[in-house]
Structures are given as structure tokens and as C-alpha cells.
Amino acid sequence: MSNFLQYTIFGIMLGAGYAIAATGLVVTYTTSGVFNFAQGALGMIAAFCYWELVSVDHVPVLVAVLVVVVLGGAVAGALVERVLMRRLHGASAERPVMVTLGLLVILTGVATIVWSPTTSRSVDNMVHGQFRLVGINIQYQEVLIIGVALAVAAGLRALFRSTRSGYALRAVVDDPDLLAMAGVSPNRMSQYGWMLGTMMAALAGVLLAPTQTSGISIAAMTLLVVNGYAAAIVGRLRSIPVTFAAAVAIGLAENYVINYVLPHLPQNLTPDITYALPMVFLFLALVTLPSVRLRAVGRLTTMRAPRVAGGFESIVAGLVFFVAAAIVAITFANTAFKGTTVLDLGGLIMSLGIVGLSLVLLTGYSGQVSLCQFAFMGIGAFVMGKVAGGGSVLGLLAATAVCAGIGALVSLPTVRLSDLYLALATFAFADAVATGFFADNHIYGAGGVSIGRIVLPGLSFGGDQAEFLMVTAFFVLAAWLVLAIRRSLFGRRLVAVNDSPAAYATVGLDIGFTKVAVFAIAAGMAGLAGALYGTVQGVVGQTDFAIFPGVIFVLFVTIWSIRTVSGAFLAAVTYVVLNQVWPNGVGLFAGLGIILIGRAASGLLGIEALQVRLPWVKGSPDTAGVRPAAPLGGPAMAGGSSRVAG
Template identity: 40%
Template sequence: MHEFLVFTISGLTTAGIYAITASGLTLTYVTTGVFNVAHGATGMIAAFAYWQLRVGWGWPTPVALLLCVCVLAPALGILIERLVMRRLDGTSPTTRLMATVALLVSLLSAAQWIWDPSDFRALSELFPGSGFTVAGVAVPYDDVLVLGLAALVAAGLWALLHFTRVGVAMRAVVDDRTLTVLNGARPTATSRLAWAIGTSLAALAGILVAPKLTLSAIPLTLLIVNAYAAAVIGGLRSLPLTFVGALVVGLANDYGIGYLPKIHTGAQYLTGLVAIIPVVVLALALLVLPSSRPRGRPASRIREITPSPSWPAAGLLVAGTLLGAAIAVTTVTEADLFSSTQMWGLGIVGLSVVPLVGYAGQTSLCQLSFAGIGAVVVAHAGADGNPLSLLLAAAVTALVGALVSLPALRLSGIYLALLTGAFAVALDGWIFQLPAFTVFGHRFDLFGAGSLTFTRFHAFGADTAGTRPYFVFGAVVFCLVILGLVGLRRSDLGQRLIARKESPTACTTIGVNLRTTNLAVFTLSAAIAGLGGGIYAAGLQSATPETFTFVTGLTVLLIVVVAGVSSLGSGLAVALLLGTSSLSNAFGGDATRITATAVGLSAIALAANPNGLIPGFLRPAFAPVARAPGVAVAGLGVLGLLWAARLVDLIDGYSLVLGVLLLVAAVPVLAAMVAGSRLAARQDGPSSGTGGLPDGGLSEPLEWLGLRGQVGRADIAAVDRALGLPEVAHARP
């Protein structure tokens, strides 16, 4: 009984911390319609800032606490609302969710920049050594304070939302922003207040939980993420139910820590489960409890488009990729190329996001986890270098993806994202760590003694064991996946996926089976990720569970979204940013932090153009090249000269890279100048049946016509001809 009381008291303390942070998360979601994935990261930043003030600089505890919770945290919340969230109006829920993922990655990398992760840091409790005794069990005052604060926060927020004008305005803004403005509310002010309060509560929770563990950025961020389960039990709406959910999660967590290790039969298989009990509770809550209607009004003006890729454009992307691979193979040193062989596997994992998130509008946070499953299959089934193990990896991950998606068929939006995130954390923290086990007489040992080794593939006399052959092999498979996705986007299934993304209700009305469509795209996406995982791990030649962590998976997903989640070039962006040796050579051990920081900060560009950098900036910038083929041919000639100069050692590798970058920047500028002069000459002359353009086409792709500039007479003529209206083809605008 004494032991039970000890675990109960500690569980209530944990529940209090979860209740505080979950209340802030629920408040932000209820009042703004944005589920802040970075909520735990803001609490982590506050905990480090509190340590810096109290321990690093020796400030008094009350001053440091008040400054962090009442000044720094609200300021951070207002800054987030002002720079990011306010500018995301007219974007999809997926884009808004990815913006908060970007914040998480940015804050995480910023913390590791400011506070060296290798240094030991610890915080003492607010009232160390003080307390009282109940039934022979010591109860610290800190525990009572935490539980009291949690109850006070829940009651205060509930009263704020239901009995004050500003609280009612907060909830009303999400349902109908225009109507609240007509009734005298100020949506910007209420949103700012909600973010300030939510961030302050995350900061308070981070400071309270910090004394229970050594200050470390990633564990502290993910520990507060456990409060997501409490928020889901509350339906992401009800603050009283959120408080109850926090009690359930906190008690389940501490009872599990206390009693699961004492189970004698199979205890070794439950060790990892102890660390992810809140995640298990989250998954059960998502699957068992009815999901409430997602908050947030439908945007009246969506700024996101999903253009259909053409075969010629895909051919150019494939040709450019293979040309780049050929240049790298013949000019990069063996050591640098070896550290870059992983890029194609990571790129394929990035491509697996495109059909699921870009085409279908579904959100998955477990693509790198599927890649880990594929890597395990390749390691065990392809020990002799059989390339068929890649097909088996795709098949197995497709089956796992289907199994994961089956209970998720009734979920969408943030609920699906949380379920896939729970699956990723479960694999990361438990399944991949399991010791060997036997099922129906078959022995399974997922990661062996903690690391897997891989044999590169060989078949039909071709051997990819060497670094250069394997680099080419990975590039070819990457290009084949690109071509397959182009075919998917242009197929009937691709059209159904786009329709499902644009309006699920309309799809259901015309008889489209959304469950079958969701199952198909989830299965396909998992298969591609499994294939990429096998190629990725074989490029590394060894892998551990840490190779496929949840946080790394978030970085992959974020790069795809920033680059353009519906663009096939986003997979190449993942490959170049995460899989090459260039950053590691230039910045050494800081390369990962620099990549994460740059990608996280560039996600703010999603507010300016939610379509991503490739469709929103690069594709329009290079559009003039198609109208000035002479410039493109000249650019290829210069590239050939640079390549030849490197092969004969006239220039070094860095000069080659610099020359290629300058060439890539110069070609679209020159093409725009040439194409612009031609267009001006034709528009000044008499109108012709070709609409004033050399190829009779538009000055911009149809998806972008009118979005980036004025529509000219030639554009109108080209559109009229495409619509079969020759009688107005020469009308003046």
C-alpha cells in the first residue's frame, strides 16, 4: 500500500504538469484553430532560460520565474503569432500544422546552439527538501504546488472562455472571423492574447518538469509532448476533460514506471514500453474516443494549388538529376561520395510524402519510421545482396502502412497526424529497441545487438558494392520513383486524390469512396518510404534505431513542405540538404544544426507562398528558359566546359561547385531578358494567330497566370484558343 501511495502522489504531480501544458495547448487550438506542435519546444526554451537566469547568472528564484513565465514566454508567443501564424490565413490545415513543426525544429536547433548539449545542467525544485507526511508517505510542497496550479489554470481558463467577453470572442473568431468583426471584436488582438497565454502555460510546465530530469533539449521537448494525450482526451475543446485526461496520463505513466519492470515474464520486452506509456494512451484515446469536429472555419480563399506535372518537365528533372549524378561520380573524391550515397534513399523517403500530403492532403509524421521498417527487412532478407529484398521491403511496409491506416480511416487532419506521430514514437522508443523474440517458431531480431550491417546489391552481373556504382544505382532508382509519381498524378487515382484534398464532401457526393482512396494512398506512400529506407541504409552500410528517429523524420517532412509538398523536386531538396557531404565538410559537427535551423526559419516563407519554394519561386523564375532555348543550350555548353576543366584538374571541386551555382543563377536571368525582349517586340507589332508568343503558349503556366503579374493580350488570346473561342482571340484587353 505504501508503494501504491508513492506512485499515486508522483503520478498526480506528473498529471499536474501535463494538465498545465495541455490546457495551454487546448486554449490555443480552441481560440485560433491551430494545433501547436511546437508547444513543448516553447516550454523547453523557457526551462533553459530559467536555468540561465537562476543558475547561470544567479538571479533570485521568484524574479527568474516571473520573468520567464510573465515576460519572455508571452513575448515569444506574440512574436510567433505576428511573424508566422497571422500570415497563414487562406492556407490548408496541413500547411498550418507544418508551420508549427517548423517552429519546433527551429526552437530545438536554437536551444542546441545557445546551450551546448554536451554540458551537464540540472535544476533544483522551487521548495527543495520541504514537505509533509501523509500515511507515512512524504509529500513535497512542490508536488502540492504543481497540482494546485494545474487546477487553478484549468478553472481560470474555463472561466475566461465562458464568462468574459474576450473569451467568447476568442472562440467566436475561429468559427466565423468576419462575423466577429461585424460584432465589434478584434480577431488579431484575441489571437495574440491566446498565443501569449498558451506560451506562458507551456513555459510554466517546462520549468516545473525540468527539476525531474537533466536539462536536455530533445527529451524535454518530447516529454511535454506527452501532454497531447490529455488534450485529445479532452476532445481538444473541453478544459475540464483535459484536466481529467492529464490525471489519467500522469497516473498511468507513474504506475507503469513503478510496476511494469516488476513483471517477471517478458519484462525485457516491456522496458521500452515504460518510456512511451503516454504515447500509448494517446493512441488509444484517438482510436476509442469519438473525435470532435475540427476547429477552424473553412478558408474562403485557399492560396494553395497542385499543378499536374507534364512528362517533358519530368524528363528534364530526371535528366538533370542523372547529369548531376554523373558529374558527382566523376569529380567528387571517394570519401566525399561515400558520405553522400545516403542522399538518394533520403530523397525517396521525401518523395513518399508527396502523394500522401501533397496530392491527398493527409498528414503523416511516420514516414521515416516506415523507412526504418524497410531497412530492417533489407538487412535480414538481403544479406546476400539480393536486390529483390528492396521489393520485399516495399511490400512489407505497404502492409504495415495499410494496417496503420485501417484504424485511422475515420481520422483526418490533426487527429491523423497525432496517430501517425504516436506510431513513430512507439517504433522509435520501443519496437526498434526490442531484444530477439520468437513468433510461431520464427526468431526475429530487429536491430540485432543494436546495429545492422547491410550488403549492397548485385544482380545479372552488376555489382553496386563500390561507392561510385552504388551512387549511380541510387540515382536511377530515385528517378524511377519520380516517373512513377508523375504517372500517378496524371492517372484517375491521382485525380481522385486531388479531389479528396480539395473537397472530401464533394467527393462523397459524387460517389467517390474516400476510405478506399485513403487506404490506397497511405499504402502506396508507406511502400515508397520502405523502398527508400532500404536504399538509405544500404548506402550507409550500417544503421541503428537512432538513424530513424522521430525528430529526424520531422525534419524530412518539413523540408518537403518548405520545398513544395506537391512538387517532385522536393525529394531532391531532401537529398541535397540531408544526404550530401557538402555541409558536413564545410561546417563539421554543426552541419545538422545549420540545416535544421535554416529549414525551420525558411518555413516562415510558407506564409508568403504556401505552395513552397519550388512552385512558388524556382519554377516561375526558370519559366523563361523554355521560351529562350538558346540560353539553355549555352548554359549546358558552359556546364560541359566546367566539367571538362574539373576532369583535367584545371579547377578544384569547390571552384566547380561555385561555377555551377553561378551558372544556375545566371541562366534564368538571361533567359528572362531574351524572352522579354522578344515578347515586347511581338506585342508592339500586329497581333498574330499565335497569341504573340513564339510557341503560341502562355507567358506563365496556367496555374500561375495572373498570380505573379499582369495578364497580357497574348495570354488572353492563348486562353481563348484553348477554350475554343477563336472569334475573340484577337480582342484587345
């Protein structure tokens, strides 16, 4: 019984910490309409700053808290709003998601440079000592966290429900123009919202840091907030009391599962399940959410559509690309760059290019944000390594099929919700797979999984040149496939479901089916890419498919252009080359790039001044003026329409 009470108190304390982070998310979302993926990273930076002040500079705890949470949180929040978010007003829906992800990788990148990951850092409790109550020991730190969380939730509830400023903070998302007409600056209100939200993130980071018994780490502190995501979703990103209750419930459930369920399971499963718990909670939260109504909001995409290459044009371009790759294969056969052969780097570029193409299909065309393509790559590589000896075409097929199936399962719970929830679900899935599956020595093994080079009857791709050209051929085929899909009936539907879900549904098309189908295809492509990546690398391990590299790659594709094949290829080149030159700086480049590109939805390649028109390519979207319309009706309408039958 005393154990149960002890676990309960610790669970409530853990949940209270999640609640602070989650209410911060709710505050930011309520006041700006933006889900801040960098919430965990902001908390992580706060925790490290707090450790620096208290443990290194011996600043009194209260002063350190005030400096980090109140001053640091407020200034950081104000800067984020002013520098990053304000300029995104009116941008496409996925752009703020990308920018907060950019902030996430910048903060983790900076933290990696400033605080070496190899150094152990423990954070002491803010208040020491304990007392006994009904036979159990309760630490004052636990009481402090629970008390602070309750005070924060009650204070925010009162602010939003009972004060004029609270009404203004909520109104800024609903109708900023109307708010301005009432004499309140929407920008200022939004800035206050970000300041509050960031202070909550910092407070959560500082309070949860001492609970990390093995010391604070950049990845763990950043991802600690995933449980906060689940709580915020249960609260539908609106309700602070529901969010708080959900966070406490999650903290309790987590602690009970760890202490009562895991001891009865095989020991090797324990870490996997522990790491997977946040994702399980998040998925449960997503599944239980009621469907989002398809609102007809009068949204009209005004973005200039990228020209889609015609069938012959893409065949010619693909063949030219392949010939150029063959010339590279001959010219640089024995050349190395920073310790890796150029052909191996080329193979990595081509395989990552296929992942980029999967994002073109998924995000560029259908508007769904996925942050778990690297997870599918990892699963694909794993399947490739385990099927038919690790170097067969059968492995490629199995990797593609398995990932497509898992992709369909991942997307199923979220298709009835808005795209933000898919981004969240994929983030949680990537986290769970990376930490609970790839990191398990029983799965990937301490030394990683060996994947041989592909051998066909009478044809071996064992040589570097043959291997490079084979992966290049797969990239070209994948590019043809993506372009063919875009030109097809299915491609039109992908674009249509992104442009107007309401109209899509009312012309008789099933949104859920389309979204699951494209997600499965994209996951299958990423799985294939992972299998090819494995054949190039020879051995793959957990570090190849971690969550942050996956996010960084998505950002590079977005920076170049997530709607074009060229963008996918250039993103792969940038990612691979930067990783060779300055591995610790890749995140910084990606984060700064996505911030600098701002609201240019089509990326660098969509900027008119940077576009190169090939002289023999005819036709482009014409957005010039329109001739006066002819009178309506006429003979063409006399017979009505003849609907095309399937």
C-alpha cells in the same frame, strides 16, 4: 498499499504537469485554430532558461518563475502570433502545422547551440521538504504542481465561460469578421490566446523539469508534451475540464504501468514500453474519438495546380537525369566532400529523394501530413539488414511490403478524423519508434545494423559508381511511378479527396479507403528508401532516423515544393549538403525557410518568378478568363449520362 498511494500521488503529479501543457494546447487551438507542435519546445526553452537563472545565476526561484513564465511566456507568445501566425490567415490548412513545426526545429536547434547536449543539468525542486499523510511521504513539490494545475484549469475555465474576454477569445476562431464588427480586434484576441498558451507551455516546462531525475535534455523535455497531446485530444481540443481529467488519468496510467506491469516483463522490454506509452495513449485517444463530420464548408481550392508532366516527357526527363547522374559518377568517382565521397552523398540524396517523393504523393497530392516517413525509413533499413543476409533484392521487397503494411495500420485509426490527427499520430509514432525501437540495443544493436550492397546473380553493385547508379535508377523509377499515379484515376481521386472531402464522399467514393491506400503506398516507398539508404551507408543506427531529422526533412520538401518531383529532389540535396556543412544548423535553415516562405502553398518552385519553362514543354494550367457559357441542356443531355462501369 502505501506503495499504491505513493504511485498514485506521483501519477497525479505527473498528470497535472501534462495537464498544464495540454490546457495550453487547448487554449491556443481554441483561440487561433492552430495546433501548436512547438508547445513542447517552448516548454523546453523555458526549462533551460529557468535552470540558467536559478542554477547558474542564482536568481530566487519566484523571480525566475515570473521572468520565465509570465514575462518570457507572454512576450514569446505575442511574438509568435505577430511574426509567424498572423500572416497565415487564410492559408491552406497544413501551413500553420508546418510553421509550428518550423518553430519546433528552430527552438531545438537554438537550444542545441546554446546548451551543449553533453552537459548534465539538474533542476532542483522549487519547494523542498515533504510531509506524511496516511502513511506515505508527499513532497511539497508534488503538492505545488497539482495545486498549480488545478488553479490554471479552474482559472481558464472561468475565463472562457464567464467573462466577456473569454467569449471574445473563443469567438475569434468561429468568425473573426463578426468579432471585428462587434468592436473587438480579432488579431489582438488571437495574440492574447497565444500569450496564454505559451505561458502554459513555459509553466509546464518549469514545473516538470525537476521530475527529470537524470537531468533535463532538449529532446526529452520537448517530447514530454506528447502525453499532453493525448489529453488534449481526449478533450477534443475544446474542453479544459475533460483535458485536465484525461491528463491526470494518463499520468496515473503511466505510473501504474511502469510500477506494476513492467517489472513482470522481460527486462529488455522495459525501456521500449516506457517510451512507447505516450504513443499508446495517443492512439487510444484517437481510436476512441468520435468521427469528425464531413462538413461542407464551401472550400474551393484556388491554388494554381502544378503542371503534371506527361508520360513521354517524364520518361525523357528521367533518362536525361540518369545520364547526368552517370556523368557525375564518372567525373567525381574519387572525389570527397567534407570527408564523405561525392558518390555516397549522391546515393543518400537519391534515397532521401524517394522519401521526398513519398511525401509528394501523400501530402502534396492527397493533403495528408505525415511526420513519420523517417521512421518508415528506419524500419525499412532494419528489415533490409535482417532479411536474406542484408544485401538482397528480397530485402528491398520485404522492406517495402513491411512498411506498407505498418503504414496502413498507422493510418487506420485516424482516417475518420481530420488531417491534424494524422499529423499528431504520425508524430507520436515517429517518437515511439525512434525512442522505443531504434534506440533499443537489442534491435539495432549498439553499433547499428550492417547492410551489405546488393548483389544479383551475375551483377554486383559493390562498387561506388554502380551503387550510386542503382539508387539513382530507383529514384527515377519512383519519380515515374509518382507522376503516373498523379495522371491516373487514383491520382485524380487523391487530389479530389484533398480538395473537397464532402464532395468526394457524395460522389460515391470511400475517403477512408483512399487515405489508407495512399498512406500505405507512401510508407512502402519510404521503407524502400530506407533499405537503399542502408546499402549506401553500410551501417545504420538510431541517429539516422530520429524524429527531428524527419521533421526537418518534411520542412525542406515543403519549402521547395511538396507537390512536385523537383521539390522532393531539391529538398534531398539541401538536406544532405547542409548536414555535411553545418549539421547543427540544418534545423535553423529548415525552420527559417518554412517561416519565410509563409503561405506560398506551392513552395519556392511554385513562385512564378522562379519558374523555368522548358521551351519544348507545351501546355500549362490556364486560369485566364472564361468564355461565356453556352445555353444549358441541348442534345448532349438527352440521353443522360452513361456511367463508366468498373
